[in-house]
Amino acid sequence: xxxxxxxxxxxxxxxxxxxxxxxxxxQVAKGLLEYNGATxxxxxxxxxxxxxxxxxxxxxxLMDIQMPVMDGLEATQxxxxxxxxxxxxxxxxxxxxxxHHKDLCxxxxxxxxxxxxxxxxxxxxxxxxxxxxxxxxxxx
Numbered sequence: 001x002x003x004x005x006x007x008x009x010x011x012x013x014x015x016x017x018x019x020x021x022x023x024x025x026x027q028v029a030k031g032l033l034e035y036n037g038a039t040x041x042x043x044x045x046x047x048x049x050x051x052x053x054x055x056x057x058x059x060x061x062l063m064d065i066q067m068p069v070m071d072g073l074e075a076t077q078x079x080x081x082x083x084x085x086x087x088x089x090x091x092x093x094x095x096x097x098x099x100h101h102k103d104l105c106x107x108x109x110x111x112x113x114x115x116x117x118x119x120x121x122x123x124x125x126x127x128x129x130x131x132x133x134x135x136x137x138x139x140x
Contacts, residue, residue: 010036010037010124011037014039015039015040015060016038016059017042017060018041018062019042019048019062019063019064020093022064029118041056046063046067047070049075050070050079057088060130060131061079062091063090063110066096072092072105072108076090076109076110080109092105092113093115093116094114094115094116096115101113112129114126
């Protein structure tokens with residue numbers, strides 16, 4: 001028996017790329033997003049995210065800021081410079097909640113800012129604030 005009601009799947013139909021180097025944070029974000037109906041992919045750092053975005057158009061990117069290989073600020077700037085995905089929704093997810101870090105994220109081109117630890121309701125509400133509803137398409 002499926003205990004998740006259809007109305008609880010508020011992110012149904014959306015594809016979200018979680019860019020995060022911490023495995024536990026990856027699992028938490030993936031679980032929260034999938035519980036709400038989203039399809040989720042994981043990138044371990046910014047460079048991997050750029051490679052994935054070049055192959056698939058995600059509805060949203062949840063971008064950690066501090067990562068090895070390529071951090072979230074640099075990755076965001078490169079995404080914004082790419083003519084294939086300049087309007088990609090990018091939301092910062094970071095433990096640094098001060099105004100300086102918010103400004104850095106905004107200046108890099110991020111659309112919004114969430115702090116860790118992730119508050120499940122705030123995460124979903126922030127995504128829904130930016131994402132356009134998907135029509136419920138049924139094939140008869």
